[in-house]
């Protein structure tokens with residue numbers, strides 16, 4: 001039950017002739033919190049989708065542990081996906097279901113818990129996110145921040161070994177943000193999962209990350225600890241940090 | 249010369265497009281149709297869709313059948329009376345309803361109600377990444393979303409058509425009474441002239457139409473691109489394409505069957 005490391009080797013992805021990822025190579029550390037930062041449109045979400053098999057890279061490879069998933073069949077991907085959670089940047093909640101059904105869905109779909117057991121687990125998790133009351137609310141009635149938290153709960157309900165969070169705190173107020181950050185750290189500690197977080201929140205990046213990667217113009221321009229990041233002399237990194245500091 | 253070249257290029261491109269879509273449609277539908285037989289079976293999803301396709305379309309189908317049978321009788325009865333062929337009104341209405349009007353009009357009505365709704369719902373799920381979310385949860389959207397829809401259409405359309413057939417004949421019956429026929433005249437020869445094959449072939453056609461209208465709706469939804477505009481486009485296309493296929497295939501099946 002050891003969470004795997006992920007190795008990304010020279011991944012290229014083009015959309016309509018526009019090279020979004022231009023040879024990204026990166027080691028994601030097993031059982032650690034890996035942050036990926038970068039400006040809007042640099043391909044962070046695309047990279048997440050490649051890592052979950054939603055997009056096929058044009059070239060390059062993806063390894064989970066020592067298993068090459070690049071050319072893997074759907075069956076192999078699905079075996080892996082049962083241990084994965086992904087929080088989509090826009091939530092991607094099922095709007096034909098209630099809030100609670102959304103969170104229970106993975107458990108219910110894979111018959112991993114009885115309906116009452118699933119509901120109990122979902123309620124506990126939603127309670128930690130301040131949403132215990134809203135179990136039966138329709139998705140359309142939720143605010144952006146509420147959606148984000150529901151999606152977060154849905155990504156975590158299976159206690160996955162690999163979790164991707166695409167901007168988990170964007171759109172949340174500062175208090176909720178820090179609650180969500182805490183929850184992520186807590187969940188990681190509990191399960192020892194490999195966690196990948198895409199974030200624009202530099203404060204969270206510097207405090208929570210075990211390792212930080214900066215994507216710029218389709219390649220990795222920095223990979224190291226938060227401390228190394230804040231001490232780096234690379235012009236691109238300094239620019240990025242100073243711009244972010246001004247924002248806050 | 250230049251125009252000729254352009255025309256040929258255009259035809260070539262169109263042909264390639266059609267082949268591309270047919271191939272992609274064929275693969276997707278095969279996966280959806282046969283994927284339904286692989287365990288785990290999800291009967292709940294199937295029943296839910298059967299309810300949406302069948303039960304919820306009842307009202308529309310009954311109205312359509314009733315007035316079609318009625319207006320058809322209204323049209324033919326005058327001519328038949330002139331030739332004292334009153335006893336043929338009932339059989340003619342029944343034959344027309346079971347062979348053609350029942351299956352085709354039911355299919356067209358259900359396309360407008362259900363095929364379009366499927367295309368809209370699935371495209372919305374596609375563009376808001378709900379399909380991707382299913383995929384990442386190792387829940388194959390084709391089997392989870394498409395299979396029950398296509399099977400529900402194929403199974404429910406014959407039932408709806410049977411109802412439309414029956415209601416249509418009843419509608420014709422009352423119109424005939426209103427035009428001075430007596431009940432025995434209308435019903436008397438239906439049994440002699442309408443054979444089981446008329447009804448049966450009509451129901452086979454309707455099963456095929458049910459398959460077409462749901463699978464085309466699913467195909468358009470599943471491959472939608474580009475936000476809200478894409479959703480609208482897919483929905484319209486699903487209806488137009490289903491209509492065309494239903495009408496053309498009806499002609500071909502009729503030519504073979506009857």
Ligand SMILES: Nc1ncnc2c1ncn2[C@@H]1O[C@H](COP(=O)(O)OP(=O)(O)OP(=O)(O)O)[C@@H](O)[C@H]1O
Pocket residue numbers: 015016020038039040041042043044045046047089
């Ligand atoms: N399915 C797609 N089709 C075409 N282009 C796409 C697709 N997905 C992403 N792109 C393009 O890839 C680029 C990177 O997008 P991506 O969503 O990965 O950015 P991001 O780094 O996550 O930005 P943000 O911080 O704003 O979320 C964008 O220019 C986007 O338009």
Ligand SMILES: [Mg+2]
Pocket residue numbers: 044045046089166
């Ligand atoms: Mg993004």
